[in-house]
Amino acid sequence: MKEYYADLHIHIGRTRSGQPVKITGAKTLTFSNIIEVASERKGLDLIGIIDCHSPEVIEEIEEGMRSGEITEMEGGGLHYRDMSIIPGSEIEIYDQNCHGPIHVLAYFPNMEAMKGFSAWMSNHVKNITLSSQRIYCEGKTLQEKVKSLGGLFIPAHVFTPFKSLYGKGVRKSLDEVFNPKLIDAVELGLSSDTYLVEDIEELKAYTFLTNSDAHSLGKIAREYQKLLLREPSFTELEKAIKEKEGRKVTANYGLNPLLGKYYQTVCGTCLHTMPGIGEACSECGGRTIIKGVSTRIAELSDSGTDGKKRTRPPYIHQVPLDFIPGLGPKSMERLLRAFDTEMNILHEATFEQLSGVVPLKMAHFIDSARRGILDFDAGGGGKYGKVKKG
Missing domain, CATH: 3.20.20.140 (Metal-dependent hydrolases)
Structure with a gap:
């Protein structure tokens, strides 16, 4: 197989x-x-x-x-x-x-x-x-x-x-x-x-x-x-x-x-982060709240279970290449010419190979993204999160 x-x-x-x-x-x-x-x-x-x-x-x-x-x-x-x-x-x-x-x-x-x-x-x-x-x-x-x-x-x-x-x-x-x-x-x-x-x-x-x-x-x-x-x-x-x-x-x-568009609970008017449901927004006073996925999952989770977890495959946090700061169309085309496909860029190319094609800072971003060690500003209310440029 x-x-x-x-x-x-x-x-x-x-x-x-x-x-x-x-x-x-x-x-x-x-x-x-x-x-x-x-x-x-x-x-x-x-x-x-x-x-x-x-x-x-x-x-x-x-x-x-x-x-x-x-x-x-x-x-x-x-x-x-x-x-x-x-x-x-x-x-x-x-x-x-x-x-x-x-x-x-x-x-x-x-x-x-x-x-x-x-x-x-x-x-x-x-x-x-x-x-x-x-x-x-x-x-x-x-x-x-x-x-x-x-x-x-x-x-x-x-x-x-x-x-x-x-x-x-x-x-x-x-x-x-x-x-x-x-x-x-x-x-x-x-x-x-x-x-x-x-x-x-x-x-x-x-x-x-x-x-x-x-x-x-x-x-x-x-x-x-x-x-x-x-x-x-x-x-x-x-x-x-x-x-x-x-x-x-x-x-x-x-x-x-x-990075998801609906991770955190936010005000539906100004997208300010909301601590809970049923409160007025402290920024604009709005009361239309978009409940975040994290809040909804917490509501659905079963605290009274026996604690046994199903064995599942690893979930690998990987930032898509178009989220990488500074990685525009020209850099993307250089990477594709060198490595053929995005799967090869994400899974096969070494850091040394990447740094031979794009600037060192960008190579670090790509390598950190595929290893799941970048920091983010959370998304919500239909707006994606962002990679912190650091």
């Missing part, structure tokens, strides 16, 4: 004809650009593109299959050059029991299943061409449909204040919305990590995934995981997240939660 790098949450901003899919996604975030950048620039082995339900995207994929550029793998998934693609969809739940809005991810083994899901979903959403559309059915009904097509079902960025399983602040348990047995894994999101959430008892049953939720080409692989697989296919991915036959997640790579 071999280790592979995987980012399983990448959006499509526009179709090849320029029609919007993820409205907040970049216009350059097309299917063809994604697979090119993820393979050649980022150096990923396995990606999940989660807007493949859109009919024009399906047409583009099938055209690539007819030309031979894309092929379906025997173990599920699509093969492109040296990389595999898992087709998927992000859906928003807001059912009649006021469960929502909650974003979930569904992945499928082949285009036949993807097309079947798209056709079914078109009867339950207002606009099948767009990403993250609200589906008019119960969460458990959606789970059952995904499973009937051989798919994987994963709640997305589960702690963020908006459009997530726990973010609304009123839910205490996932079984209020879902059938726990039909959840395959849980995506943590940018403002949390394994260590923060280890005392939430009901999550101990699930593998944690760390993905980019990329809305632009540059954000691909800002979070990812390393998987031990026989090959980068759908079947092997399913085995890894269920920890079967030796397949598994061997490491999660993600932002230090302080």
